[in-house]
Amino acid sequence: xNYRSQLMIRVVVAAALVVGTITCSGAQAADANFYVAxxxxxxxxxxxxxxxxxxxxxxxxxxxRARDAIRELKVAEGLRQPLKVLVRGGTYYLSxxxxxxxxxxxxxxxxxxYMAYAGEKPILSGGRVITGPRGPKPATAGESAWKPYQGQxxxxxxxxxxxxxxxxxxxxxxxxxxxxxxxxxxxxxRPRTGGFLYVFQGGVKxxxxxxxxxxxxxxPSRWAKPTLVEVNVFPYHNxxxxxxxxxxxxxxxxxxxxxxxxxxxxxxxxxxxxxNAFEELDAPGEWYVDDEAGTLYFWPPDDNLARSQVVxxxxxxxxxxxxxxxxxxxxxxxxxxxxxxxTAGAMRSxxxxxxxxxxxxxxxxxxxxxxxxxVPITAWWEMTSLILAATVY
Ligand SMILES: [Ca+2]
Numbered sequence: 001x002n003y004r005s006q007l008m009i010r011v012v013v014a015a016a017l018v019v020g021t022i023t024c025s026g027a028q029a030a031d032a033n034f035y036v037a038x039x040x041x042x043x044x045x046x047x048x049x050x051x052x053x054x055x056x057x058x059x060x061x062x063x064x065r066a067r068d069a070i071r072e073l074k075v076a077e078g079l080r081q082p083l084k085v086l087v088r089g090g091t092y093y094l095s096x097x098x099x100x101x102x103x104x105x106x107x108x109x110x111x112x113x114y115m116a117y118a119g120e121k122p123i124l125s126g127g128r129v130i131t132g133p134r135g136p137k138p139a140t141a142g143e144s145a146w147k148p149y150q151g152q153x154x155x156x157x158x159x160x161x162x163x164x165x166x167x168x169x170x171x172x173x174x175x176x177x178x179x180x181x182x183x184x185x186x187x188x189x190r191p192r193t194g195g196f197l198y199v200f201q202g203g204v205k206x207x208x209x210x211x212x213x214x215x216x217x218x219x220p221s222r223w224a225k226p227t228l229v230e231v232n233v234f235p236y237h238n239x240x241x242x243x244x245x246x247x248x249x250x251x252x253x254x255x256x257x258x259x260x261x262x263x264x265x266x267x268x269x270x271x272x273x274x275x276n277a278f279e280e281l282d283a284p285g286e287w288y289v290d291d292e293a294g295t296l297y298f299w300p301p302d303d304n305l306a307r308s309q310v311v312x313x314x315x316x317x318x319x320x321x322x323x324x325x326x327x328x329x330x331x332x333x334x335x336x337x338x339x340x341x342x343t344a345g346a347m348r349s350x351x352x353x354x355x356x357x358x359x360x361x362x363x364x365x366x367x368x369x370x371x372x373x374x375v376p377i378t379a380w381w382e383m384t385s386l387i388l389a390a391t392v393y
Pocket of ligand 1: 182183286
C-alpha cells in the first residue's frame with residue numbers, strides 16, 4: 001500500500017472504534033437495500049433477508065458483493081436516498097481485505113450504512129479455520145491436518161490447506177489468541193511485569209533502533225534465522241508498543257539492530273520480548289510459522305487439539321478505507337459506526353502520518369493513513385454499524 005498516496009484520508013472511525021459501544025438501533029428488515037448472510041449466495045439478488053423456499057434467491061454471502069451492489073446501484077440510479085446493507089448474524093471469514101474508496105461514499109444527507117440485522121451479531125474474521133468446526137474440510141475420523149513433531153509440539157502443512165504467505169500472524173485456539181513463540185515466555189499471572197526483558201545498561205544513547213540486551217538473560221546465538229526474529233518493544237516510558245524485525249545482532253557488544261526506528265528512544269528499562277523465533281517455541285500455547293516451508297508448529301494449551309478449532313489470520317487488514325490512487329479524491333467522514341471487539345485485546349489508534357512502517361506482525365481491523373486505526377487483533381470482530389457518509393473532493 002502506498003501510504004504517501006493516501007494522505008488525505010480522514011477517518012472518523014478511530015474514536016468510535018476505541019469507544020466501541022455503539023449498538024444496532026433496531027433496523028427493520030424492510031429498510032435495507034441489500035442483505036448479507038452466512039447462508040447467502042453472491043449470485044443472488046441480495047434483496048431478501050433469507051433464502052427463498054426454492055433456493056433461487058436470497059441474501060448475498062459477502063460484504064464485498066454487497067459493496068459492489070451498492071456501487072452498481074449508485075451508477076444505475078444515482079444516490080438519491082440513504083442506502084443500507086443489513087448483515088445477518090454469524091461469522092464471516094474474509095478471504096481478502098474489504099476495501100472502500102471514494103466511489104463508496106455516501107453524503108451527509110444520503111449516508112451508506114452497513115450494519116447488523118436487528119437483534120443479530122455478525123462477526124467479521126480475518127482468520128481461516130485450519131482445523132476444527134467450520135474448517136475448509138470438516139474433520140473426519142482418522143483425518144487430521146496435525147502431525148506430531150516433537151514433544152508436545154504438533155505441525156500442520158499450511159500449503160496443503162492452500163494457505164500461502166501470511167501478511168499478518170495471529171493464531172486463535174478455540175477463540176483465544178495464543179502467543180507467538182517468544183522469549184521470555186508469557187506469564188498470564190503477571191501480564192504487566194512478567195515475561196519481559198529490559199534494555200541493559202542505559203541502552204545506546206539517543207538510539208531508537210539499537211537495543212542493548214543483557215547477555216546473562218538473552219542468548220541470540222541460539223536462533224538459526226535471526227533476521228526473521230522480531231522485537232516486541234515498549235519504548236521509553238512504555239509510551240507505546242511496536243513490533244520491529246531484527247536486521248543484525250552484535251553479539252560482542254550485546255546490541256540488537258532493528259529494521260526501523262521505534263517511535264521513541266530505547267532507553268534504560270525499556271521493556272521488550274523476542275518473538276517469531278522457532279527455537280523459543282517451548283511452552284503451551286506457543287506457535288511458529290515457517291514461511292518458507294509453509295509449516296505451522298503449535299504447542300496446544302491443552303490435550304484437546306483434535307477436537308478444537310484452530311484459526312490463523314490470513315488477512316492483513318480486514319477493512320481498508322482509502323483514496324483512489326493519485327487522484328485528488330478521498331473518503332471523508334467515512335465511518336461513524338462501530339465494530340466491537342469480541343476479545344480482550346487492546347487496540348490503539350493514531351492520527352497523523354505514521355512515523356514508522358506498520359508493524360509487520362500487528363494485524364489491524366482497519367487501515368487508513370493519516371488517521372489510522374490499528375487494532376492488533378484480526379480474528380474476531382462483532383459488526384454493529386459502519387456508516388459511510390463521505391464527501392469526495
Ligand atoms: Ca517460549
